Amino acid sequence: MRVISLCPSNTEIMEYLGLSHFLVGVDDYSDWPTSIASLPKLGPDLSINMDLVEELKPDLVLASLSVPGMEKNVEALVERGIPHIILNPQSMSDIEEDLIKTAKALNQWERGTAAANDFRDRLNAVRQHGLRITKRPSLYWEWWPKPIFTPGKINWLTEISEAAGAINIFHDVELASVQTDWEDVLSRKPDFICLAWVGVRKEKVQKNNVTKRPGYESLGYKDDSKILILEEELYCRPSPRLLDGLERLFRLIH
Structure with missing residues (x-):
């Protein structure tokens, strides 16, 4: 063939x-x-x-x-x-x-x-581990920074979050992709910020892209360890490699 x-x-x-x-x-x-x-x-x-x-x-x-x-x-x-x-x-x-x-x-x-x-x-297998999590952290997924795009309810990353024993902070928006702003993100007070910019290699994303934003301090993070720079190829493509991303995410947030 x-x-x-x-x-x-x-x-x-x-x-x-x-x-x-x-x-x-x-x-x-x-x-x-x-x-x-x-x-x-x-x-x-x-x-x-x-x-x-x-x-x-x-x-x-x-x-x-x-x-x-x-x-x-x-x-x-x-x-x-x-x-x-x-x-x-x-x-x-x-x-x-x-x-x-x-x-x-x-x-x-x-x-x-x-x-x-x-x-x-x-x-x-990951879902079973996720079900045993009693305190489920909230996740803000960022697909693009300017303007901000993030996955909504109708998206695999909401499923990935739930399977990993967590919650996508935009799971209440009935869209696959949500365009919003930084103030909206801050108001939802995520426990983790997950950066997976579409088409951008992990090595080119820096945590200070987020820490320099106005109001970042209001999240109350002790350090920048709550900002996760993730491989976009493991989270932004609807392929079986999402499982690799899921297994990695579970280890990172728990």
């Missing part, structure tokens, strides 16, 4: 299935696993070069609608008659279902079932 992935989360699903050797091309942002480094890059996920996609003669393209603007990729695939499926996971259960859906499309039913079971077991 010759498979093309048009976004990082799809590429990571292929690896979780143990099928990344089927990949013959990926988008520019796909960076895991390392075995894909030599594959043809087809452009950023919002500007895929469809001529290159067609030249690679894929048996299946894994398209996505996880970011606004990806619709044009799907439209181009339809226009050109290129075989594809569309993944658009918004929750942990969606990711589990996408493992099965992708494996089915590749005639790899057993791998899909095994991967979905493994995914569910790992998630439930």
Whole structure:
């Protein structure tokens, strides 16, 4: 099978299935696993070069609608008659279902079932630990600083927070992504600040990006250990790697 992935989360699903050797091309942002480094890059996920996609003669393209603007990729695939499926996971259960859906499309039913079971077991294992937490810390997740974007109720990071025995401070907002301001964050008095800026490597984020903000002192932190700089690739992509992020988060906050 010759498979093309048009976004990082799809590429990571292929690896979780143990099928990344089927990949013959990926988008520019796909960076895991390392075995894909030599594959043809087809452009950023919002500007895929469809001529290159067609030249690679894929048996299946894994398209996505996880970011606004990806619709044009799907439209181009339809226009050109290129075989594809569309993944658009918004929750942990969606990711589990996408493992099965992708494996089915590749005639790899057993791998899909095994991967979905493994995914569910790992998630439930952390959830069981989380249920034993009596004092659940509140978390402020920051996806972007200016303007501030943070996940709301309809987002996997609210699920991740709950599984880790914590609470997303914006879990009351019925949106996947919330645009707000620093004053709103301060008023909710989070126990931890989790910085995972989309598209920015962990090494480029500094705690003083937060400590210099007006009113930071009102949070009453003894030091900056309550500010967690996290790997955006483990928290901002709807892929099975969210489990790695979840397990890491649990250790950090408890």
